[in-house]
Amino acid sequence: MPVVRPFQGLRFTEAAGPLASNVAPPYDVISDSERAALAGQSDYNVVHLTLPEQEPDDRSKFVKYARSASRLQQWRTSGHLAPEARPAFYRYAQTFSIPGYSERLERTSLIALIKTEPYEKGVVLPHEQTFPKHKEDRLRILEATRAHLECIYGLYEDSGECQDAVNSAPHDLVADVTTSDGVRHVLQAITHPDSVVGIEQMLADKKVWIADGHHRYETACTFRAQLGERDGLVAEDFMMMALGSMADPGLVLLPTHRMLKRMPGTVEELKAKLAAHFDLSPLPNGELMAAIEAVEREGGRAFGAALPGGEGLVARVRNLTQLGTLVEGDASKRLKELDVTLLHEIIFGQLLGLTGHDFFDYTRDPAEAVAAVDNGSPAAFLMNPPTVADMKDIALGGEKMPQKSTFYYPKILSGLVLWSLNDF
Numbered sequence: 001m002p003v004v005r006p007f008q009g010l011r012f013t014e015a016a017g018p019l020a021s022n023v024a025p026p027y028d029v030i031s032d033s034e035r036a037a038l039a040g041q042s043d044y045n046v047v048h049l050t051l052p053e054q055e056p057d058d059r060s061k062f063v064k065y066a067r068s069a070s071r072l073q074q075w076r077t078s079g080h081l082a083p084e085a086r087p088a089f090y091r092y093a094q095t096f097s098i099p100g101y102s103e104r105l106e107r108t109s110l111i112a113l114i115k116t117e118p119y120e121k122g123v124v125l126p127h128e129q130t131f132p133k134h135k136e137d138r139l140r141i142l143e144a145t146r147a148h149l150e151c152i153y154g155l156y157e158d159s160g161e162c163q164d165a166v167n168s169a170p171h172d173l174v175a176d177v178t179t180s181d182g183v184r185h186v187l188q189a190i191t192h193p194d195s196v197v198g199i200e201q202m203l204a205d206k207k208v209w210i211a212d213g214h215h216r217y218e219t220a221c222t223f224r225a226q227l228g229e230r231d232g233l234v235a236e237d238f239m240m241m242a243l244g245s246m247a248d249p250g251l252v253l254l255p256t257h258r259m260l261k262r263m264p265g266t267v268e269e270l271k272a273k274l275a276a277h278f279d280l281s282p283l284p285n286g287e288l289m290a291a292i293e294a295v296e297r298e299g300g301r302a303f304g305a306a307l308p309g310g311e312g313l314v315a316r317v318r319n320l321t322q323l324g325t326l327v328e329g330d331a332s333k334r335l336k337e338l339d340v341t342l343l344h345e346i347i348f349g350q351l352l353g354l355t356g357h358d359f360f361d362y363t364r365d366p367a368e369a370v371a372a373v374d375n376g377s378p379a380a381f382l383m384n385p386p387t388v389a390d391m392k393d394i395a396l397g398g399e400k401m402p403q404k405s406t407f408y409y410p411k412i413l414s415g416l417v418l419w420s421l422n423d424f
Helices: 032-041 063-077 132-145 161-168 193-203 214-227 267-274 285-297 320-325 339-351 366-374 388-396
Strands: 010-012 081-083 089-097 104-115 152-156 172-178 184-190 208-212 238-245 252-254 257-260 278-284 302-306 311-317 360-363 380-382 407-409
Touching (some): 063 132, 132 214, 208 388, 257 366
Antiparallel strands (some): 010 081, 089 104, 152 208, 257 360
């Protein structure tokens, strides 16, 4: 079962300027233009560490990682980053609205060190596929800085008692910042010995599902394995993780829509192919998302196909069980019947003959998907997200969803707290 520990977090001091100028989304959701804008906000924005840039006179592609390590040390020496006075857990509350809705929600988690474990031990469970290229980049950062610069997100099963213990523990406010997307991030340090021990004990019998950060988790496991056998626990055994309860009413999963760069055949041919397995209803592109959400609430399954000309299709699955059997391979029934599986395996692969990941782009915003079609994309496919139960059960079965199957919202903010292995 998971080993969790408080830690001396590294946090920006007043010398670094306003915290809002120094925080950023996780490295893997930042575009090049967004990275440039964030870096321009402050010389101490965390992207200078998490996404170091290649300079024209760099003699090696690895120089940028050394630059990140050098900056981290300089910021500590100059007092722009400073460690917590004593080890702490951090209660992390995010208050937000789902894009397109006005209701405010709150999601809370506990930022702690967690001992990395190989997946086969069944302590920490993955649900999504990863790619070697992304892991190599994160490993270079970790090796150079000997620090976990960002926090990944994990979930545990809980009827509410763990989350209640975290919320009721004595705490000190250490950060309160609202980002440009309207999300308020509040970080509170929990240092009282009784609370720390109690939280450790309550989490000791839990499994942890990785919600966000598979590449960074697997990188941390590789980093530890490179060290070889050691007596007792060492710094390399641990990484930062925000641990949240599956029972949290603020836990939100958003869908990830696909915008096609190319599509074989005509729209009429697409309709004919879809009609083999779906009941089709024409609808303006802007109304597709609400329509497929309504189908899901009724217990059905549907996709929205935004098409040129302003009118798209609601494609409602005619027979889910039968459609799932057409997915090749020995995956479980639950995995075969996921929206993302049906979209990629049936619609893209079997009906359109499109495979791989090079023929589409991703977006979480249905309006952006529709706009892409208005601006020349041949089609965009809108879908509903999987459920937390889907993620949990598929991971328990030792299976993995396709890449970008889940998008937990909001993302864990980078720059609120960092951790150096040298402070273990």
